[in-house]
Amino acid sequence: MSGDDILSLLAPLRDAADELKNTWHPDDPAYRADVYRQVMTSLSYSYFAYFHATPEHPDWAPLWNPVYTLQPNPDDIYLYAPLRGDLTYRVSGNRGSCKILSFTTQRKMSGMVDSMPNPSGHNEVDDTDLGLALNEDFEVIFSAVKPAGHTGKWAPIDPQAGGMMVRFRAYDWAGEVDPVLSIECLDKVPPKPRLSPEQIFVGIQEMAKFPARKTRLYYGMQNGVKQRVGFNVFEPVRYTGALAKQVYWPACFQLEDDEALIIETELPAHRPYWNIQLNDPYFNALEYVYRFSSLNGHTAQIGEDGKFRAVIALTDPGVPNWLDPAGYKEGGIYGRWFDCDTNPTPAIRRVKLSELRAHLPPGTPVISPEERGEELRLRIRACQRRRRW
Numbered sequence: 001m002s003g004d005d006i007l008s009l010l011a012p013l014r015d016a017a018d019e020l021k022n023t024w025h026p027d028d029p030a031y032r033a034d035v036y037r038q039v040m041t042s043l044s045y046s047y048f049a050y051f052h053a054t055p056e057h058p059d060w061a062p063l064w065n066p067v068y069t070l071q072p073n074p075d076d077i078y079l080y081a082p083l084r085g086d087l088t089y090r091v092s093g094n095r096g097s098c099k100i101l102s103f104t105t106q107r108k109m110s111g112m113v114d115s116m117p118n119p120s121g122h123n124e125v126d127d128t129d130l131g132l133a134l135n136e137d138f139e140v141i142f143s144a145v146k147p148a149g150h151t152g153k154w155a156p157i158d159p160q161a162g163g164m165m166v167r168f169r170a171y172d173w174a175g176e177v178d179p180v181l182s183i184e185c186l187d188k189v190p191p192k193p194r195l196s197p198e199q200i201f202v203g204i205q206e207m208a209k210f211p212a213r214k215t216r217l218y219y220g221m222q223n224g225v226k227q228r229v230g231f232n233v234f235e236p237v238r239y240t241g242a243l244a245k246q247v248y249w250p251a252c253f254q255l256e257d258d259e260a261l262i263i264e265t266e267l268p269a270h271r272p273y274w275n276i277q278l279n280d281p282y283f284n285a286l287e288y289v290y291r292f293s294s295l296n297g298h299t300a301q302i303g304e305d306g307k308f309r310a311v312i313a314l315t316d317p318g319v320p321n322w323l324d325p326a327g328y329k330e331g332g333i334y335g336r337w338f339d340c341d342t343n344p345t346p347a348i349r350r351v352k353l354s355e356l357r358a359h360l361p362p363g364t365p366v367i368s369p370e371e372r373g374e375e376l377r378l379r380i381r382a383c384q385r386r387r388r389w
Contacts (some may be wrong), residue, residue: 016211042211050203055084056189062389069284074294077168085161092139093181100169102126105157111214121158171298173382218283226252232348247343249335261312265346279332292324
């Protein structure tokens with residue numbers, strides 16, 4: 001196969017680069033460079049999607065993470081395995097002690113089709129639904145129909161299911177233990193075959209289509225928030241195909257060098273899990289290992305009045321709950337209420353950075369540079385010790 005041939009297979013990458021026109025500033029050279037980088041992150045992931053495993057011979061592949069971006073929740077480790085709805089699978093291993101372990105199966109995965117099917121064949125269960133105790137060894141059968149005589153744990157998949165996504169969600173990155181899992185097809189299948197040239201060429205073509213499919217979906221989601229409510233306003237939503245127990249509160253942020261954004265919200269009385277994170281203008285999670293671009297119910301400091309307040313600022317404002325936008329003056333915010341008894345909508349105030357403390361409660365602590373540095377060192381260690389890919 002000549003070089004010209006492989007370049008022709010990769011031609012759909014141009015469609016992803018053309019999505020620059022749907023960004024907020026398509027004439028900005030920095031935006032162009034960011035979009036090109038985004039194309040590469042999606043392309044690098046797509047090899048796993050098309051070549052790593054098959055429904056007959058499933059295996060876990062990394063999904064969204066600090067490398068394969070597109071808005072991963074920094075608290076989540078994501079895995080993906082291909083499935084077929086007419087086959088039966090066993091997932092087994094140890095539950096670990098992370099906050100939430102969830103399994104989602106659906107007909108198609110985003111990025112692998114031009115448009116998502118409706119209905120999506122979305123089926124979702126988590127450790128609570130399945131009755132999995134912390135640090136427990138377990139096995140669950142996944143199939144369209146419960147096997148006759150099966151008395152153990154079972155979860156349904158759509159007869160047209162195409163894949164399973166798993167989330168390991170941690171509050172305390174350093175103190176919780178992620179699950180250890182395997183997945184097996186229980187039906188009789190032939191040995192995993194060598195790929196034919198035609199299968200390889202089709203796989204490469206699908207890889208090249210993947211970045212454009214992804215960006216079309218996610219640019220539409222983020223641009224939609226901006227078009228409907230503008231900047232610095234939250235728009236709570238439940239997403240079809242996302243976690244059914246979860247309410248998201250997205251916003252698009254905007255500020256200048258000498259400004260700060262104060263996010264303030266009541267908190268649900270019952271709140272098993274909640275968090276907030278910052279994204280870039282292209283729906284990628286901002287750097288979250290070496291930057292304070294996210295907080296959750298474990299790491300956030302709550303005010304004496306029971307409210308949560310965070311501050312977005314380009315430089316450290318010396319207050320609790322700093323959200324660092326990593327040099328971006330515009331981008332996205334995503335918060336999550338998971339299985340909470342109420343779903344309050346936070347508010348955003350845009351203030352001068354020099355006047356920040358006048359807009360915060362009088363007792364707001366001062367965070368010194370030394371304290372912030374130690375906080376960051378602990379964050380880096382905790383994140384790096386989770387297996388993200």
